[in-house]
Amino acid sequence: MEHDLILARSVTYAQRMQSALMRAGIRCGVFRAPRELTERGCAYVVKVAAYDLAPALTVLYGASLQPLQIFHFSEGRYQEVRRDLF
């Protein structure tokens, strides 16, 4: 299923993101980041439905929460999303 992963620097940061998104009514979850996405080692991601990415980023930027990277999952693989698109 298509979804997006918002990469956070730590589990606590991912939880802050999750908390902000939940408050805004955006469904999401915190998960371990796939190893292939984290060259600097262990990290966590906030997973959102693909159709929620744009409002999710609006909420996060509004709360001064900065994703490290954003990945789109489709057809069995991840592709980095250019942040300047949002």
Added chain:
Amino acid sequence: MIYFDSAATTLQKPESVAKAMQSALRTMSSPGRGGHPAAMRAANVAFQCRSELGELFHVTDPERVVFTMNATHALNLAIKTLVPPGGKVVISGYEHNAVTRPLEALGAHVTVAEAPLFQADAVAEAFRHCISDDTCAVICNHVSNVFGFVQPLEEIAAACRERGVPLIVDASQSAGILPLDMEKLDAAFIAMPGHKGLYGPQGTGVLLCGKEQEVRPLLEGGTGSLSAMQQMPDFLPDRLEAGTHNMPGIAGLLAGVRYVRQRGVDRICRRERYLAHLMAEKLRGVPGVQVFASENLRQQAGVLSIVPEKADVEALGEELGRRGIAVRAGLHCAPLAHRSAGTLKTGTVRLSFSDFNTSEEVLRAAAEVRNCLRR
């Protein structure tokens, strides 16, 4: 037993604390160490605890709430971040060894803002006088662990802001008991135990970190983040939390914090102050006892000290213990405070209260002090 040693550790805890700890032991592993349910449960409890501590102490960002082993650990982190070897530091005359020993180890140049006990205006003035442009840090406890003296924290914080000097607050005797606002004080760090006024278990402490505050770790190791790198992460709380977390402790602390928030800090404060004043009033009527307590309610928290004129403080403490009253005698790891108050030679017997004490207990203890000294 009547327990009047809450300035060391609150013994009576809300039932929810033990329950939360037991549940954590059975169901939680370690936050940031996996994505399985046991790890995520731990992560959620740790985050909730940071968030609720943040709300209690006005820290907007839960990442700036760092878990430590105790207040001493938190103070060491703060002090060793801000004070270089030989650096100039101003402290109050009522500090604990948790402040003075790290400073001694650093070879810091320490100036004591000396002022008489229970004279808040004099304390504030002494700080204003001692702080200079080359002061690396000001360190002050909110409440003296020996005398319950509430120090003029807001005035001291204002003096620090005026001179651009970072402030470290030791809130060991005030966290959960007196209102404490990190944002308003604009402190660099506030250190506190989890096991006193927050009703968490021993082995828990908290360091609140100010905005944009760079921090120096005392320990390096695994953090569950940036694992491929050999440097500690440069972000909080991971930078200061190497190694596996004390999850039963953090779960218990969260339950304690919830108790405090539910009861209300103001209500707990009123109760402890009432008990301290009642005790002081009763003990002032006991011949041969010198009572160290302020008549001014605002200057006294739920801690007070006494000195028997014709008995050794340790002997009185031991005798009270035999009679079922737990108090603390001696120097309370705060020789500087005793020096400032003139009790270094004798030490004191300290009586300290929690939200679980009653006025009946105070009356019985005061009567037992009288009986002990009559013998």
